[in-house]
Amino acid sequence: MGKSATNVGHILDRLSEVSSRPRYAFAVLNLLAEQAGPGAKVGPFILDDGETLPLRVWVGKRLARISGRNQRRRKIEQRIRQELASKLPNDLFEAQKIVDAAVEEHVRATGADNFSRVATELEKAGYIRRFYEGYRTNHSNRGGLRNLVCVLDADVSAALRRRDMLV
Template identity: 40%
Template sequence: MFQPDLFAMEASITPVISADREVLDMPAILERLTEVCQRPRYSFMVLNLIAQASDRNGSAGPYIREGDRRIPVRDWLCDALMPVAQRDPRRLAIADRVRRELAERNAMPADAREAESLVEAQVAKRIRLSGRTNVSRAVSELVRAGLVRRHYQGYRVDHPNRGAQRQAVYIVNEAARRVLRRA
């Protein structure tokens, strides 16, 4: 039995522009990102990081090996982009909110160093949660721009839909990979 609603989402994220066979250069990628993306600079950073983490086929994920740890690709991207948010006023507001919440619960350690490391850990955790959403949104825009393909891999089989212990896999197309490799 065919259920059309299952495929409605997949149809809505088809690429606006297919870039697999065309010749691209950096200005063309930037122009495409400004046409398709709400935050083209952020999307370009995500594209560049995915290209750096990818194997020679352009595939990054579902896990990125960092030392002896395996990190889901979205978490790795969030961690890599975290320094961009260091001076962001929203990060400072989150840190103030965390301090206030810890003080209200009497959970703030007496030692200033311990307190600051606890606050930083909580801020990093909250930023990672929101960062995962930002990365997913940027990747969706890159998919629409035709620069990246995405699927999910995990528990039982490769699958186009998320959920059920599946992790994202991002694949940068060949034309974009060549341009980013030269840069």
């Protein structure tokens, strides 16, 4: 595909050149390598905790777990609380559950959007190749919506699975 990576150090060096957020890109690349099947293909759907999710949504869900920056979450929570002020119940616990669910959904959606940007950077680095399966494409979901599929570079996939020279 692109520049061949022989170890994790080379991958990180290349990401620092190409990506505006190299640590985030590395986390996404690791998630993709973890799910890669035969031929280093990931997607279009991933089975996660009993539910089948499109690749973008799955990455957003996984990365939402590490996006625990308190100030950012508090600002999101305040904004959502203001938007839902008239719809929240008087019971504080129920209101907090509703706000927490809305914050979690917002963070997941943002993660899915960020994945698209990072996938472009990973493609530019030569570490993945993207294509879509769905409408007018022969596969098991023919006629469905277009769904993202990523194919990892074989050397990158091998280096991440091997975990050699992890910085």
